Amino acid sequence: MTHPSPPNDKRQAIQLLSRAAAPESRHLWLGLAWLLVAAGLEALGPVLSRHFIDDHLLPRQLDWPSLILLLGGGLVTGWIATGLRYLQLVRLAGVAMRSVRRLRAEVYDHVLRLPMAFFDKAITGQLVSRVTNDTEAVKALYVQVLFILLDSCIVLLGALGAMAWLDLRLMLIVSVLVPAVVVIVWFYQRWSGPAVARARELRSDINAQISESIAGMNVLQAANAEGRFSQRFLDTNQAHYTARMAELRANAWLLRPALDLLNVTLLAIVIFVFGLRELSGMEVGILYAFVSYMGRVVEPLIQITMQFSMLQQSVAAAARVNALLQETTADAAQGQARIGNGAVQICDLSFGYSPETPVIHDLSLQIPAGSFYGVVGHTGSGKSTLLSLLLRFYTAQSGRIEIDGVALNEIAEETFRSQIGLVPQDPFLLAASARENIDMGRGLSDIEIETAAKAARCHDFILALEQGYATPLGEGGAKLSVGQKQLLAIARALAGKPRILFLDEATAHIDSETEQIVQQALNALRGNVTLIAIAHRLSTIRDADRIIVLNHGRIAEEGNHEGLMAIDRGIYQRLYLLQQLGD
CATH class of the missing domain: 1.20.1560.10 (ABC transporter type 1, transmembrane domain)
Incomplete structure (x- = not known):
């Protein structure tokens, strides 16, 4: 029936x-x-x-x-x-x-x-x-x-x-x-x-x-x-x-x-x-x-x-x-605080996509303003989850994240999004012109767009396109190489003049030459913007001020490149040597 x-x-x-x-x-x-x-x-x-x-x-x-x-x-x-x-x-x-x-x-x-x-x-x-x-x-x-x-x-x-x-x-x-x-x-x-x-x-x-x-x-x-x-x-x-x-x-x-x-x-x-x-x-x-x-x-x-x-x-x-x-929307924070210098503090942070299976365990970390921090680890170590928490995509079950001493949920949504930048692993490009992809509807002037493109080292190849900044890039940026797409994504993030810039394995799919260009762009930002890079290719964050090594949601090692390489049979040392051997 x-x-x-x-x-x-x-x-x-x-x-x-x-x-x-x-x-x-x-x-x-x-x-x-x-x-x-x-x-x-x-x-x-x-x-x-x-x-x-x-x-x-x-x-x-x-x-x-x-x-x-x-x-x-x-x-x-x-x-x-x-x-x-x-x-x-x-x-x-x-x-x-x-x-x-x-x-x-x-x-x-x-x-x-x-x-x-x-x-x-x-x-x-x-x-x-x-x-x-x-x-x-x-x-x-x-x-x-x-x-x-x-x-x-x-x-x-x-x-x-x-x-x-x-x-x-x-x-x-x-x-x-x-x-x-x-x-x-x-x-x-x-x-x-x-x-x-x-x-x-x-x-x-x-x-x-x-x-x-x-x-x-x-x-x-x-x-x-x-x-x-x-x-x-x-x-x-x-x-x-x-x-x-x-x-x-x-x-x-x-x-x-x-x-x-x-x-x-x-x-x-x-x-x-x-x-x-x-x-x-x-x-x-x-x-x-x-x-x-x-x-x-x-x-x-x-x-x-x-x-x-x-x-x-x-x-x-x-x-x-x-x-x-009827699906519940993300709670928009209503605070009045703004991001000043961009110092990040993580205190006793714990999170799991389901409460029975935690991914991050009691993690604490201090990231000074203007510093360059790299986060590395094996697959499943919690790197991307930590980044999602920092981006306020998810809310931790316990612990606290602060920016300049202010809790993350006390910063107004529009203020927070306008003062951070994200460069994802797979860059999202509109089926529009290079200018529109950098602007993203923010109404930026041509000078601001070109300044961001120069800082991301993509100004020259954009000018070489048939119509320059007005060139339609096709669906998903079909006219660009993977490396060019990534540089354009960096330019888009920099165009918003962020105080904190997050990079989610931004060099995972690009060649060594383009990786060096990305490193130059990041080095030019040091001291002015707080950089937090989730890295699969360790050469990208070799010059970072501090490198955090995660293992099963906990900090297993931390230090600069030389200090971590000195740890005999350490996680970072093994990861780096394996990548060098692969290269």
Whole structure:
């Protein structure tokens, strides 16, 4: 037995729609008012036709003033209803478009503020799908579902009201359509709900697999894994096809065909009842009006049922978007302190991604302002975790990190981010110009950008590009070598004039010549900026003021290069000699 979509999805969808449409309440109520007036005017048409047939056409009473009044009234009400329909459609569609525009911006802004712990488990393709595909489905929920459902319900009520005024007993016969539709919709939801939700999830998986494969295409081809990944994608694609076919079968059985059958059956019943009662002098105009109104009753019901397929998909999408918005964002520190000299103090720091498995154990360290400190160690020793804590991506379970004597969480978020710089192991470059990649939207002047590029030793190769600083670099900096990308990332960090500069294995993937250029750039910064370098290639931090050797989250050794090399069979000595042997 299949089950409908969880009611929690519906609650989340309602919460999302209410929040997105809240600023549009005035436009929404105005559009609804026009919709009510238009539906009321449209309901007058068959009534006027009934009077025309029964009072004038059949009796041959051609009272021209009355005829002109009836015909003119029909034309005027039709024109007004058409105009109001146009205004209502534009107004409500505008509400929908603006609401979804705000929603998409809110989702993107929310994702930017999520803590790094969220991205440790998130899948990029699925996040992209939520920001693009799912918000687009929410737009469809507004434009194609809710407004059509609302319009159809108002037209339906207007038609039933007019039919009750003309003949209550015949209206009761026609009104059997309404509970019949409720039953059909209930069966449809039970049948198609799980299939719709499953198809939505699998579509997100398809996006994730495509994004993942494109990002790692060089690895896939080098490992001869194209066939295996193609088969994995085919399996997911086939599952998505199966879910969609289950949904389509439900549509084919329970939507328009079922209602068309009901419509034909009830029309035959109405004509039969009218034929029996015609002997007692029942007016023919009422039959015409009822046939007209039956079309106005059946078509809204068909529209309502036809929208349930989209409604199922949109509710699932809205629930996914709302669930993303419920993710807790990183707590933004509200302190007023600023970073002065850039001295870093770490006191009894302990941290684990799960409390049962600590990665950093009671670590204490003093880094003077303007000094150059290197952090090295075996894989899994805690180097990158320590850097993440210093960057405030995570919060330690115990201990304290201070900058210039002020706790890290007492420095305002914007102030903290503007006064530190980061050069990651894999430089992130925009598909934009060299100038835009250094600027990163900060509005820096050309002089500031070029000064940072010169300090990072990348000014010359940027000028050698076909358009200099205006040269588009392609996606991920495709036009640059790995070393040039790294130098550009250093220039970007320096352009913010940081007091503390973090380097996360910034020379791991570059050649020895480029490494020497990076070393020159770092040496030029000594004394002016506090440098903390996580290093895999020990030659990068050989000239550091102090080198910290981590082992299983604890400081195993510390000192300068010469002092650490003097420790017989020490960790640093073994690491350095192994790298020298490899070189």
